[in-house]
Amino acid sequence: xxxxxxxxxxxxxxxxxxxxxxxxxxxxxxxxxxxxxxxxxxxxxxxxxxxxxxxxxxxxxxxxxxxxxxxxxxxxxxxxxxxxxxxxxxxxxxxxxxxxxxxxxxxxxxxxxxxxxxxxxxxxxxxxxxxxxxxxxxxxxxxxxxxxxxxxxxxxxxxxxxxxxxxxxxxxxxxxxxxxxxxxxxxxxxxxxxxxxxxxxxxxxxxxxxxxxxxxxxxxxxxxxxxxxxxxxxxxxxxxxxxxxxxxxxxxxxxxxxxxxxxxxxxxxxxxxxxxxxxxxxxxxxxxxxxxxxxxxxxxxxxxxxxxxxxxxxxxxxxxxxxxxxxxxxxxxxxxxxxxxxxxxxxxxxxxxxxxxxxxxxxxxxxxxxxxxxxxxxxxxxxxxxxxxxxxxxxxxxxxxxxxxxxxxxxxxxxxxxxxxxxxxxxxxxxxxxxxxxxxxxxxxxxxxxxxxxxxxxxxxxxxxxxxxxxxxxxxxxxxxx
Numbered sequence: 001x002x003x004x005x006x007x008x009x010x011x012x013x014x015x016x017x018x019x020x021x022x023x024x025x026x027x028x029x030x031x032x033x034x035x036x037x038x039x040x041x042x043x044x045x046x047x048x049x050x051x052x053x054x055x056x057x058x059x060x061x062x063x064x065x066x067x068x069x070x071x072x073x074x075x076x077x078x079x080x081x082x083x084x085x086x087x088x089x090x091x092x093x094x095x096x097x098x099x100x101x102x103x104x105x106x107x108x109x110x111x112x113x114x115x116x117x118x119x120x121x122x123x124x125x126x127x128x129x130x131x132x133x134x135x136x137x138x139x140x141x142x143x144x145x146x147x148x149x150x151x152x153x154x155x156x157x158x159x160x161x162x163x164x165x166x167x168x169x170x171x172x173x174x175x176x177x178x179x180x181x182x183x184x185x186x187x188x189x190x191x192x193x194x195x196x197x198x199x200x201x202x203x204x205x206x207x208x209x210x211x212x213x214x215x216x217x218x219x220x221x222x223x224x225x226x227x228x229x230x231x232x233x234x235x236x237x238x239x240x241x242x243x244x245x246x247x248x249x250x251x252x253x254x255x256x257x258x259x260x261x262x263x264x265x266x267x268x269x270x271x272x273x274x275x276x277x278x279x280x281x282x283x284x285x286x287x288x289x290x291x292x293x294x295x296x297x298x299x300x301x302x303x304x305x306x307x308x309x310x311x312x313x314x315x316x317x318x319x320x321x322x323x324x325x326x327x328x329x330x331x332x333x334x335x336x337x338x339x340x341x342x343x344x345x346x347x348x349x350x351x352x353x354x355x356x357x358x359x360x361x362x363x364x365x366x367x368x369x370x371x372x373x374x375x376x377x378x379x380x381x382x383x384x385x386x387x388x389x390x391x392x393x394x395x396x397x398x399x400x401x402x403x404x405x406x407x408x409x410x411x412x413x414x415x416x417x418x419x420x421x422x423x424x425x426x427x428x429x430x431x432x433x434x435x436x437x438x439x440x441x442x443x444x445x446x447x448x449x450x451x452x453x454x455x456x457x458x459x460x461x462x463x464x465x466x467x468x469x470x471x472x473x474x475x476x477x478x479x480x481x482x
Contacts, residue, residue, distance in 0.1 A: 002045040003455065004114040006124040006131075006139075007032050008099055009089035011050050012076045013060040014068055020266075020297070024089050027369065028144045031221055032120055033068075038222075038448035040073035047114065049103060051092070052078035055085040079103055092123055093172040094475025100130035113137060116455045118188075120144060122173050125180025129466045130473070132183065138458055140451070141184035145366065147173040148201040153270075161482060171481040175472060178207040183466040185458035188219050188451065190367040191388045198366070203481065219450030220392065221369055222443045228345045228376040230352070230435055239346040243336065247291075251331040255291055259420055260356035262379070264295035264344060265370055267313040272384075272406050275361040277320055279412035281327045286416060292333045293351075294320065295344065302335045341373075348377035355427050357382055357419045361406040365389060371401060372442050375434030380427060382415040392442070400437045401430065 010024040011017075012033060018025040036046040053061040066076035079102045082095035107113050117139035119128035128139035151170050155161065165171060181187050181204065189195045195216045199208040209215045247256045261280060265271045273294065280292045296317070299305045306317040324333050338344050348358065358374035358381040367388035371381035383389035385403040393401035404415035419427060471477050 001116075002047065002112070002114045003036075003039060004047045004049055004103075004117045005032050005036050006049050006103075006117055006119045006127050007121070008051050008081075008092055008096065008123045008127060009121060011053065011058075011061045011078070012048050013066050015060070017060045028120060031142075031144070034222060034224060034444040035118075035448050035451060036074055037068065037071055038444040039452065040071055042445075042448060042452070044073065044452070046074045048074070048076045050076065050078055051082075051087075051099070052080040053084070053086050054080075058086045061086075077106065079106060089121070089123065090167065090169050093169050093176065096123055096127050096176075097130060097473035100127045100134070103127070103131060104134055116140070116459055118142065118451065118455075119180065119184075122147065122176040122180055125184070126176035126468075126472060129179050129183050129468060132463075133466045133468060138185040138461070138463055140186045140188055140454065140458070141180045142188040143177065143181070143198075146177055146198050146201070146204070148177075148203040149198060165480070169478075171478045172472075172475070174203055174481050175469070175478065178204060179466060179468055179472065182207040182209075183463065184215070185461065185463060186214075186454050187216050188454070189216060190218070190220050191391045192218055193388060193391065194366060217450065217454045219447055219454075220442055221367060222445070222447040223369070223373050223376045223438050224341070225376060225438070225443055227341045228348070228373045228438075230349065230376070230378040232349055233342075233346065235342055235346045236349055239338075239343055240350050243347070243350060246334050246336060250334055251291070255331065257354060259290045259354045260293045260351045261286070261290050261416060261420075262293045262295065262347065262351050262356060262358050262374070263360075264338070264347075264358070264374075265360060265362070267296075267309075267316040269312060269316060270363050271316075272361045272363050273316060273320060274323065275406050275409065275412050276359045276416075277323055277333065278409045279416065280333070281323065281329055282409060283413040283417070285421070286413060287329065287332050290332075290356075290420065292329075293347075294333065294335050295338045295347070296335050297339060298337065299335065300337050345373070345377050348374050348379045352378040352431065355420070355424075357416055359412075359416065360384060360389075361404060361412055362386070363406055368392060372438055375401065376438040376442075378431045378435055380419050380430035380434060382412070382419060392437075398433070399430075400433050 010029050036048050040046045064078055081099040081102055117128045117137055119125040119139050120142050121144050125141040132139050147170050154164050200210045263276055280286050296302055358371055358379050360371050360383045362384045365384050365387040371383045374381050381401040383401055384406045402415040402418055405411040
């Protein structure tokens with residue numbers, strides 16, 4: 001069996017270039033790579049199909065083919081479409097008809113076709129629908145995020161509708177998502193909440209069939225357990241030394257062995273770092289008995305370097321630093337320069353040795369993979385009660401982490417203190433449960449199995465031919481959606 005993964009935006013290469021350093025190279029690419037890798041290890045031939053870029057600034061993406069070391073059944077195929085240079089995801093929409101046509105031409109030249117296509121984000125979904133219309137190959141749709149929710153949030157800030165349309169192409173995106181979800185064999189979602197809350201948005205109401213169980217499959221993403229695991233590695237010693245240097249430079253030796261409250265997520269307002277910072281600063285027991293550790297990447301001294309950051313990182317970090325100075329927290333809030341996932345997992349294990357806690361208090365979190373990665377390392381987590389963590393951290397009245405209201409500072413403090421100070425037995429129980437939870441439910445192999453179970457079922461069925469408006473092929477005269 002051959003399964004194609006359609007992901008036009010960003011790009012893939014053997015070194016995972018630009019991941020987390022560019023808006024188009026975020027968690028969606030990690031997801032596609034990990035699912036395809038796990039599926040290939042199960043004996044499935046997998047193709048990740050993305051865009052070929054001829055651009056001196058992006059040399060990693062110039063070759064037609066690429067591969068990952070040790071993944072013989074997985075290949076990266078780069079298809080040229082649109083102009084040669086790199087384009088952000090917002091600028092790809094008008095060229096997707098060409099992308100679909102060239103994918104078909106590529107497989108014709110190989111005298112083969114995939115048995116099934118998985119598509120990712122709205123641009124991949126529309127491409128899959130176009131391919132299905134021309135070839136009859138069924139496809140699945142994984143949105144990762146939907147445009148209607150992002151549009152709502154921007155409008156709530158008072159942003160001008162025409163201006164954000166020009167910047168983000170929301171009308172094209174939402175039209176593509178409607179086609180993607182309507183004609184897919186199945187829509188993969190990370191949680192039931194994603195299905196019933198996000199796909200039921202009024203802008204998708206006539207396209208999403210949210211009440212049709214055969215159209216949806218809940219398949220959570222996974223953790224790379226080769227990286228995030230409780231067993232120590234040689235890197236732990238290096239990160240332990242780096243942490244000691246940070247404490248000696250910015251704090252005092254007596255605080256070196258204190259428990260940590262670790263925050264590691266993108267510096268965006270919606271991640272609500274300030275919720276934890278405020279809870280920490282206002283609660284005397286927390287700030288006297290623990291260190292708050294905020295993970296940064298590429299910054300050894302954020303106090304001197306944060307102004308060089310791009311937005312929104314600069315504003316978010318600036319607000320945190322301002323709060324630290326106003327509340328005399330310089331010795332209690334520390335910043336750690338963590339460069340990659342291996343270093344992050346080592347930090348989590350160092351935290352676990354000190355009976356610490358991970359915190360993610362986002363205003364809303366569609367799934368919430370970060371706390372699950374911490375849990376895999378034996379570090380208990382406190383997470384937002386808004387979104388996916390309500391399903392990953394609680395099931396059948398069993399608690400795998402502590403949920404808190406991200407808008408209530410006192411509730412965040414309550415959750416942190418419950419993990420840190422209730423009892424040694426409670427901390428041990430959460431740590432053990434977290435590891436077991438990841439092993440049983442949140443590995444990439446489990447995700448790949450969830451996909452394959454659906455693919456094997458859906459591949460036997462027939463589906464109506466998509467009706468795709470001409471403007472989605474040409475990019476001309478897109479109807480304004482609001």
